[in-house]
Amino acid sequence: MKHRILIVDDERRTLLLMERALRDLQDEHEDIEIVTASNGEEALQMIESDKPDLVYLDIMMPHVNGLDVCKTVKSQQETQDVYIVMLTAMGQEGDKQSAKDAGADLYLTKPFDPDKVVDIAREVLDL
């Protein structure tokens, strides 16, 4: 079974870094597919069209932010089991509660710990 990981961030460098952090895991397990979205609308479309198992979702994005994406995903029956990890800047402790309220499963601060990103994927995808 193919495992699908979606990374959502409006900053291209974060997408590149997250992809790089997960690439070694992808090399270990060929059944992992990593896809990216650069805004909330695109993320929602991708989640609806091909449901991922795990989403790394940035909170701060223009238009549809990460919290709105999370609320929408978690409120729909078809997608509510998608595991969502919210990403936000270090020290923004208020975001932690907002992420929890939006239904996020986990919270990670940026700059993220690459090892933690991989550990989460291993655990969620049961690898």
Added chain:
Amino acid sequence: MTQEFLKRVFTDRSEAASILDDFIRRTGDPIAVNDLENNLLYGTSYDLPDSKSPKHPILVEGETVGWVSGGDQSEFVAELLTYLVTREAEKEELLDEILDLYRQINLLFNLSEKLATSLELETVAKMTLDEACRLIDASSGAVILIDKDGAPRQIAAMGQVIPAQFESRPRDGIIGSVLTNACGEIVNDVQSDPRYTQEIGSMHSLLCTPLLSKNKVMGVIIIGNQSPGTYIAADLSLLNTLASQATPAIENAQLYEQTLEQAKEREEILLKQVTELRIELDEVRQKEKVAEITGSEYYQRLRKRADILRSIIDKRNP
């Protein structure tokens, strides 16, 4: 590894593949790109050149990672791919460097949180040393503090322990030099260093930096590797950062240790005073008891009788 970069250029989402498609469509030239194992990465079997077709290498830092063959444009395509694969390799290197920095930031953040909750000197020193060895790739190390009298005290050690000889001559050798100059050092060939002394043991390369408190050296942290390796300025900079984070925690732990020691001393003095007071009190009580007994009517009667008996005996035995 560089062969992987060539494959990546041709992944689904690669812009390079679509640019190449567009270019080949315009020129009408058949092009095939193969890796070193002759696997076709781009083109079709139809495009596969026969043995007479010229093959042009795709080079990354002088190393061939694949071949381009086909029509007149194949040489240009090989050059273009050389450029793209080199860029891909450079991008990967930069990403890895940034991820390493991210890793360090997180470890430092976690360490400062852990240090803030610990008041035991040995624990603080060990946590610092463990993180240093993990972050900077070292197999051994030590945290050494210098007391008021200038005597060294090894608080934590990992792997090869700094031998006792150091204790008698703390200002000698590389560690001594760092203590004296209050400046961190990278020594990548320890045994050839003129300051080499036995306390470094069989370390091949090392990093040593002072623990500075208000410009005063309170000790050093030293880490090293027994196997050949090269430390760079960024490693020393990281060790300096760790040392500057650990120093206030070490000071706090020392202060806590001193406070505990002083409290213990005070308690011992107090206990001694209480014991002395108790003895004095017992003596007073005993005296009071004696006075009470000797002042009683019964005692006085006994005393009188004893006096009478003594006088009778004296008369009979003049």
